[in-house]
Amino acid sequence: MQQERDVRDELRATIDARRDLGPDYEAALVDSLADRLDATITARVEAELKRRGKEVKRKEDNPRSIVPIVLGSMAIGIPLTAIASQAGTVGLLVAWLSIVLINIAAAGALMRRP
Incomplete structure (x- = not known):
């Protein structure tokens, strides 16, 4: 009371x-x-x-959160797109393919973690 x-x-x-x-x-x-x-x-x-x-169990205690990785990727992706666009379509494909592969690897690592 x-x-x-x-x-x-x-x-x-x-x-x-x-x-x-x-x-x-x-x-x-x-x-x-x-x-x-x-x-x-x-x-x-x-x-x-x-x-x-x-x-x-608090949300911030969850070691499996991929949100920071995704948000970081988007934050890096914006200036990286501007830089890579100078190399044309190939530069853009290489830059974003790299970001996608990093996110997939990070997600896989988080899934395997106990």
Whole structure:
């Protein structure tokens, strides 16, 4: 019940701050409150899972995430395309084929990892 009281106090404080600061700060106050609520909900879920004896696995703990590799490939691919386009179609094919092969190799390595 203490957590519910804390959430209510946070909401009241946010509303009071909005009154004091005005509408210019409304978006920042809403974002801040949403972050605090998200943290509170996450803590409650983790506590309940722990109480039930279940392992809590966070998304960022997942070693199999390929998202950084894919985003990195796209970030490198944009300037690489500009550079490779100077060599024509063959340059573009070599550059993007290399990126595709690197992504396939990385995905395969992540799949094989325990």
